[in-house]
Structure formats: C-alpha cells, structure tokens
Amino acid sequence: METEMRYIYEVSRTGSFSKAAENLYVSQPALSKSIKKTEDAIGMPLFDRRAHPLQLTEAGQAYLKAIEKILLAEKDLSDQIRDIRDLEKGQISIGGSNYVNTSILPDLLTSFQERYPGVQIRLVEFSSARLSQMLAKNELDLTFSCNMEFMQDFKKQEAFRDRLLMAVPWNAPINETLGDRSYGVEEIIQGDHLRMKKPPVEISAFRGLPFIALDQGNNLYDRALQIFREAGFDPEIRIVLQQMTTAFKLAESGFGITMTCDRLVRASYTDLRFYAIDSPLADRIFYMLLPRRAYVPVAVQRFMEHFKSNI
Numbered sequence: 454m455e456t457e458m459r460y461i462y463e464v465s466r467t468g469s470f471s472k473a474a475e476n477l478y479v480s481q482p483a484l485s486k487s488i489k490k491t492e493d494a495i496g497m498p499l500f501d502r503r504a505h506p507l508q509l510t511e512a513g514q515a516y517l518k519a520i521e522k523i524l525l526a527e528k529d530l531s532d533q534i535r536d537i538r539d540l541e542k543g544q545i546s547i548g549g550s551n552y553v554n555t556s557i558l559p560d561l562l563t564s565f566q567e568r569y570p571g572v573q574i575r576l577v578e579f580s581s582a583r584l585s586q587m588l589a590k591n592e593l594d595l596t597f598s599c600n601m602e603f604m605q606d607f608k609k610q611e612a613f614r615d616r617l618l619m620a621v622p623w624n625a626p627i628n629e630t631l632g633d634r635s636y637g638v639e640e641i642i643q644g645d646h647l648r649m650k651k652p653p654v655e656i657s658a659f660r661g662l663p664f665i666a667l668d669q670g671n672n673l674y675d676r677a678l679q680i681f682r683e684a685g686f687d688p689e690i691r692i693v694l695q696q697m698t699t700a701f702k703l704a705e706s707g708f709g710i711t712m713t714c715d716r717l718v719r720a721s722y723t724d725l726r727f728y729a730i731d732s733p734l735a736d737r738i739f740y741m742l743l744p745r746r747a748y749v750p751v752a753v754q755r756f757m758e759h760f761k762s763n764i
Contacts, residue, residue, distance in 0.1 A: 456487065457487050457488065457490065457491045458520050458523065459477065460473065460477065460479075460484050460487050460488055461488055461491065461499060461513075461516060461517070461520060462517065462520050462521075462524070463476055463477055464484070464488065464500065464507065465500075465507075465509055465513070465517050467506075468506025468507050468508075469506060469507060470484060470485055470488075470507070488500075495512065495516075497510065497512040498510050498512070498513070499512060499513035499516055500513055521590075521591075524591075525591055525746060528591065529746060529748045532748060532750040543571075543572050543573075543750055543751060543752030543753075544572065544573040544574070544575065544752065545572060545573070545574050545575065545594050545595065545750075545752050545753055545756055546575040546577070546592065546593045546594045546595075547574065547575065547576050547577070547593065547594065547595050547596065547756075548576075548577050548578075548579065548584035548587060548588065548593045548595070548596035548597075549576065549577075549578060549584070549596065549597055550578065550579075550580065550581055550584070550597070550671075550672075551578060551696065551697075552673075552697065552714075552717070553597045553739070554576060554578050556716050556717055557597075557613065557716065557764070558576070560763075561759065561760055561763055561764065562574060562576070564759070564763060565755075565756055565759045565760075568759065569752070569755060572752045572755075572756075577593070580670050580671070581596075581597075581598045581600055581603050581672060582603065582670060584596040584598070584603075585598065585603040585607075585742070588607060588742055588743075588744055589606060589607075589744070591744050591746070593744075594743070594744075594750065594753045595741055595742065595743055595753060595756070595757070596741075596742050597612055597739050597740065597741060597742065598672075598739065598740060598742055599672055599737045599738055599739045599740070600672055600675075603742070604740060604742060606745065607742040607743055607744060607745060608742070608743040608744070608745060609740040609741065609742050609743070610740060610741050610743075610757065610761075611738060611739075611740055611741075612739045612740055612741045612760065612761070612764065613716075613739050613764045614736065614737065614738050614739070615714040615715055615716045615737050615739070616646065616647065616714060616715045616729070616735055616736055616737070617673070617676065617677070617680075617712055617713070617714050617715075617730055617734070617735040617736075617737065618636075618641070618646065618712070618713055618714065618715055618718070618727045618728060618729060618730065618735075619654070619656075619659060619710060619711075619712055619713075619727065619728040619730055620700075620701065620704050620710065620711050620712070620713050620722075620725045620726075620727055621635070621704070621710045621725065621726050621727070621728065622704055622705060622706070622707045622710070622724065622725065622726075623723075623724050623725060623726055624707065625662075625707070625710070625726075627658070627659070627662065628726050630658075631654060631658060631728065633651065634651050634652055634653075634654055634728060634729075635651075635726035635727060635728055636651065636726070636727045636728070636729070637723075637726065637727075638718060638719070638720055638722050638723055638725070638727075639720070640727075641715055641718045641727050642718060642720065644715075646715065646727070646729045647715075649729070651729065652729075653728070653729040653730055653731035653735075654728045654729065654730065654731060655684070655731045656680050656681060656683075656684045656730060656731070656732060657684050657685075657686075659688075659710060660684075660686055661689055662689060662709065662710050663689055663691035663708070663709035663710070664688035664689055664690050664691060664709055664710055664711065664712075665690075665691060665692055665694065665700045665703055665704060665708065665709045665710065665711035666678075666688065666690045666692070666693050666694070666711075667693070667694055667695070667696075667697065667700065668693060668694070668695050669693075672737075673697070673712060673713075673714070674693075676734050676737070677712040679734055680712075680730065680732045680734050680735070683732065683734070691708065691709045692708070692709070697711075697713060697717055700713070701713070701717075701722055701725070704725060705722065705724040705725055712730075713727075714737070741757060741760070
C-alpha cells in the first residue's frame with residue numbers, strides 16, 4: 454500500500470496526527486504534509502481537524518473504505534503466499550467471550566498447538582457485540598456467538614451446543630418443593646439432563662426467589678430475562694455480576710439462585726442443585742463466525758477442523 458494511504462488509515466484509527474506519527478515512526482510534520490498532499494490532489498479535506506478526536510469527512514469515509522479493501526486484498530494475498538510456502542504455519546486471531554475462552558477453548562487450543570506448533574495463536578476476549586465489530590473490520594479471523602443478531606454479515610458453521618440450567622443452593626426450601634427433579638453435579642457432568650432423566654421445571658417455580666444475574670449484553674442475561682418474561686414475570690434480581698464463577702460462589706453460599714449452562718458445571722460445585730428449564734430458549738447453538746472474505750487461510754481451516762473433531 455502506498456505510504457499516504459497507510460498514513461491516512463492510521464490517523465483514522467487513532468484519531469490523532471501525533472499518535473499516528475508515533476505509531477508509524479515518522480515525524481508529525483512529515484505525516485501531516487503527506488496527508489495534505491493527498492487532500493490537495495482530490496480537492497477535499499479527509500479529516501475534520503476541528504473535532505477531537507479527529508473525524509473523517511464524507512470524502513474521508515469514502516477514501517477509508519477504499520483503503521480497507523486494499524488492506525484486505527493485501528492480507529488475502531499474504532495469507533495465500535504463506536500457505537503455499539508452508540501449510541503447517543500461519544497465524545490465527547480468535548475472539549471469544551469469557552465463557553468461551555475459559556470453558557471451551559483451553560484444551561482445544563492446547564491440543565491444536567501441540568499438533569501445529571508453527572501456528573501463532575492470538576486470543577482476545579470481549580463481548581459478542583465487540584467481537585462481531587472486530588470481525589467485520591477483519592481484525593479477527595474467527596469468533597463464536599449464539600446470538601443471531603451478530604451473525605447477519607458473516608459466514609458461519611455450527612461449533613457446539615449447551616443447555617441452560619437453574620443453579621440453586623443445596624439447602625434452599627424450593628429443593629423440597631420440587632422433589633426429585635434436581636440434578637447433582639456428577640449427573641450434569643455425565644449428561645443425565647440431556648437424556649431427560651428427570652422432568653424439566655417451569656420457570657414459574659422460581660418466581661419471587663432472589664436471582665443472581667450477569668451483566669446486560671451477556672447472552673446469558675438476555676436469554677434468562679426473556680425466559681422469565683415469557684412466563685409472565687421479571688426475576689427478583691438481587692445482584693448483577695460480570696463473571697459466572699462469582700455467581701456460582703454466591704449461589705453456593707445461599708445468596709440466591711442463578712442461571713448457568715451445563716458446560717460450566719464443575720465437580721467442585723457440590724453445594725448446588727441444578728434444574729433443567731422447560732423452555733426452548735434453554736437450548737443454545739454457538740457458531741464459529743468468519744469474515745465474508747474470499748480466502749480462508751489454511752491455518753484457520755485446520756483450526757476449525759480440529760475444533761469440530763475434538764469439541
């Protein structure tokens with residue numbers, strides 16, 4: 454890519470001439486002069502210099518879209534050349550939520566790295582909304598989501614499924630009310646709930662109980678709220694947390710009940726009882742999402758094959 458285009462791209466990314474110059478290891482006057490030369494050539498400014506941080510003008514937005522297409526073409530070409538040179542090497546940028554990165558990927562990434570030691574892995578962690586934005590900008594090769602809202606603009610392949618459960622302190626009176634419908638930790642780990650060995654429970658059975666929720670924007674929060682509301686009421690939210698492991702600990706102590714998924718249940722959670730939920734929303738399908746680019750690097754293809762063979 455031509456130098457001027459790289460300069461314009463970096464200024465738009467950072468919102469600052471000085472920060473862009475620092476990142477590109479050039480002087481700010483040289484960078485400003487180069488961009489001004491491009492602006493003079495097209496007869497329009499690319500940046501609104503009165504805004505802080507700098508904002509692209511309408512012409513600048515059009516120019517940036519063209520630059521991004523060139524960057525993508527260059528990356529595709531680079532990936533193809535690298536794959537031709539050595540199919541066992543490459544790099545992958547993977548995005549995942551805290552749930553995916555802590556409960557789904559660790560063993561898979563370890564076994565993949567053992568099989569393909571030459572592949573460099575970059576793992577980032579954000580919300581599904583932020584990750585879909587990064588994927589759209591080709592800042593990631595792959596991410597995961599069960600939210601259809603974030604899948605519209607991407608290629609997708611089914612990755613894995615999980616099922617939502619209600620986690621209840623072992624000494625909560627509701628356990629006596631619901632009789633033998635609860636599962637212990639080992640039963641969940643063995644998949645007894647997937648074989649419907651005990652009847653699911655209607656969410657109305659938990660009406661009025663203090664509920665431990667996750668942050669808004671988390672799919673588990675959104676889906677839990679929808680399940681409650683389809684039953685005609687809102688949960689009695691006692692506290693909102695960022696991490697499910699904290700929710701587990703609070704539930705074990707008797708602070709409240711919480712909704713979780715079966716893949717998060719661990720052998721250490723012996724002070725909890727689990728209930729299958731009678732709602733179609735309790736079943737989630739996660740997909741691997743890919744940018745709509747013509748070329749999928751071989752390293753990414755190998756990771757997807759490894760994932761589907763070992764999940």
